[in-house]
Amino acid sequence: MSPRLFLLAAAVMAAAPLHGALAQSAPPSPTTTEIDPVGTYDLTIVVQGTAMGSTVKIEKKADATLGGTVTTQAYGTFPIEAVKVSGKTMTISLTSQDGSPISISLTLEGDQVAGEWSMANDGSKITGTKLPPA
Numbered sequence: 001m002s003p004r005l006f007l008l009a010a011a012v013m014a015a016a017p018l019h020g021a022l023a024q025s026a027p028p029s030p031t032t033t034e035i036d037p038v039g040t041y042d043l044t045i046v047v048q049g050t051a052m053g054s055t056v057k058i059e060k061k062a063d064a065t066l067g068g069t070v071t072t073q074a075y076g077t078f079p080i081e082a083v084k085v086s087g088k089t090m091t092i093s094l095t096s097q098d099g100s101p102i103s104i105s106l107t108l109e110g111d112q113v114a115g116e117w118s119m120a121n122d123g124s125k126i127t128g129t130k131l132p133p134a
Contacts, residue, residue, distance in 0.1 A: 035108050037066060037083060037090045043106075043128035045117060047074065054126075056092065056104070058083060070094055070104070078102075089115075 041056040057068040058080070066083035075097065082093040092104040096119055106115035106126065113128045 033087075034085050035088050035090065037085055037108075039133065040131045041106070041113055041128055042131055043113065043126050045072070045126050046124035047072070048122060050074075054128075056080075056106075058090075058092075 037058045038060055039058060041058075043054045043056060044051055045054045046052075052073045054073070055069075055071045057071075058066055059068045061067050066080075066085075068080045068083070069077050070080060070092070071077040078094045078096070080092055080094050084091045088109065089105060089107045092106070094102045094104075096102050100120045102117060102119040104115065104117040104126070106113050108130060111130045111132075113126070113130055115126045117123055117126055
């Protein structure tokens with residue numbers, strides 16, 4: 001094989017894996033549409049081993065941020081400090097009566113809600129539904 005032909009063959013061989021890798025790369029995935037979290041959620045949670053009802057109300061405030069309340073049967077109503085939405089999941093931040101931070105993560109599929117809540121020394125799964133607008 002002549003040196004010139006050898007160099008040409010080496011160049012083609014070196015480029016082949018790169019070309020193959022480019023041809024095989026996956027197309028960009030479609031962007032996931034974010035849920036509209038605004039609404040009322042009827043949830044069942046477990047606190048210290050006891051199942052209880054809870055209502056979460058998410059509202060859009062005048063400044064376009066999200067806020068609202070979380071109400072439990074046993075512990076009353078708490079203001080929501082922050083709501084973050086990523087795809088079909090929202091994360092809600094609030095503070096308990098003793099000052100401990102509480103985090104609630106809810107994933108919405110249609111009107112069905114599943115997720116979990118956590119704070120120091122407690123937490124559980126959450127299930128429920130997003131209620132139709134009133």
